[in-house]
Amino acid sequence: MFAASRIASVASKRAFSTSAANLSKVAVLGAAGGIGQPLSLLMKQNPHVTELSLYDIVNTPGVAADISHINTNSTVKGYTAENDGLKSALEGAHVVIIPAGVPRKPGMTRDDLFNTNASIVRDLAEASAKYCPDAHFLIISNPVNSTVPIFAETLKKAGVFNPKKLYGVTTLDVVRASRFVAEVKGKDPKDCKVTVVGGHSGVTIVPLLSQTGESFTKEQLDALTHRIQFGGDEVVQAKNGTGSATLSMAFAGARFASSVLDATVGGKKGVVEPSFVQSDLFKDQGVEYFSSNIELGPNGVEKINGLGEISDYEKELISKAVPELKKNITKGNSFVQ
Numbered sequence: 391m392f393a394a395s396r397i398a399s400v401a402s403k404r405a406f407s408t409s410a411a412n413l414s415k416v417a418v419l420g421a422a423g424g425i426g427q428p429l430s431l432l433m434k435q436n437p438h439v440t441e442l443s444l445y446d447i448v449n450t451p452g453v454a455a456d457i458s459h460i461n462t463n464s465t466v467k468g469y470t471a472e473n474d475g476l477k478s479a480l481e482g483a484h485v486v487i488i489p490a491g492v493p494r495k496p497g498m499t500r501d502d503l504f505n506t507n508a509s510i511v512r513d514l515a516e517a518s519a520k521y522c523p524d525a526h527f528l529i530i531s532n533p534v535n536s537t538v539p540i541f542a543e544t545l546k547k548a549g550v551f552n553p554k555k556l557y558g559v560t561t562l563d564v565v566r567a568s569r570f571v572a573e574v575k576g577k578d579p580k581d582c583k584v585t586v587v588g589g590h591s592g593v594t595i596v597p598l599l600s601q602t603g604e605s606f607t608k609e610q611l612d613a614l615t616h617r618i619q620f621g622g623d624e625v626v627q628a629k630n631g632t633g634s635a636t637l638s639m640a641f642a643g644a645r646f647a648s649s650v651l652d653a654t655v656g657g658k659k660g661v662v663e664p665s666f667v668q669s670d671l672f673k674d675q676g677v678e679y680f681s682s683n684i685e686l687g688p689n690g691v692e693k694i695n696g697l698g699e700i701s702d703y704e705k706e707l708i709s710k711a712v713p714e715l716k717k718n719i720t721k722g723n724s725f726v727q
């Protein structure tokens with residue numbers, strides 16, 4: 391009897407210490423939006439999440455009440471700007487995912503969103519610097535090529551910037567690339583891994599199709615490259631003025647956030663995802679941030695992988711991406727400075 395209860399007590403202590411070590415509050419800012427809602431739903435299913443903190447300027451009480459009924463082991467709270475909601479949403483957060491801001495309408499580029507989204511992202515960065523400076527920040531709001539520098543510069547101003555914990559979410563480009571290549575090759579997308587590097591808009595999106603192990607005709611290369619770079623436009627046009635990718639983006643965002651949680655609280659090794667991060671890869675050409683595969687560890691970005699061997703076709707794409715990236719990054723930096 392004594393032995394049995396002792397075993398039970400040790401077991402419960404172990405269970406307690408495991409869950410205490412894995413405490414992870416995840417905040418979603420812009421949680422009531424087209425991306426925010428399905429992304430929050432997917433994060434509610436992640437076993438590493440202990441508390442889901444949903445912030446938006448509108449409608450979060452309803453979204454939070456709805457998601458909170460799902461019977462997974464995390465609590466859900468909804469906040470608006472009232473009663474210092476942003477402070478409560480951010481305090482103690484381990485991961486902050488940011489899809490706040492306006493999406494594109496037909497005919498718009500991501501850069502056209504700059505005027506509205508730049509100040510939203512800067513304000514959220516200021517609050518993050520104050521209330522959860524040690525969190526991992528995942529930026530979805532477009533234009534990512536500029537919003538990541540805006541977030542970084544704002545954290546720098548507050549003296550709390552950690553480049554290992556700031557990520558521009560470019561996962562959707564890789565998700566799309568895999569799907570599109572699989573369609574052309576008649577394969578299962580899980581067997582079609584495509585590395586995509588550069589940034590997250592038009593010509594800055596550079597798929598490295600030569601590394602897929604597949605062969606393509608010049609026509610296929612041109613068509614696939616264009617579709618991967620401008621795939622977002624297909625959704626914007628199909629939605630006909632009501633927004634851009636939300637469901638596939640939520641899927642991609644949840645995949646990236648789950649990888650960050652796997653590496654930072656789950657103790658998983660060898661987690662590799664693409665992300666737009668502060669990077670030395672093209673620093674000599676004046677490009678401070680670049681997306682490539684990164685290895686995630688307990689403290690965030692552990693290693694930034696280089697591009698490996700690339701074809702002349704891809705070198706040409708990179709040469710078009712670099713000046714555009716430089717322009718987008720400078721625009722973000724100047725906005726804060």
Ligand code: NAI
Nearest residue numbers: 420422423424425446447489490491492493530531532639
């Ligand atoms: P949406 O308009 O449906 O939702 C945006 C949400 O942000 C709204 O609920 C709005 O109330 C909220 N919001 C606005 N200002 C806020 C503030 N100051 N604080 C908190 N929340 C605020 O837009 P959607 O479709 O969810 O897109 C969000 C962003 O994600 C857009 O900038 C879009 O371009 C971007 N996006 C990024 C992708 C990527 O691959 N990184 C892919 C697709 C979209």
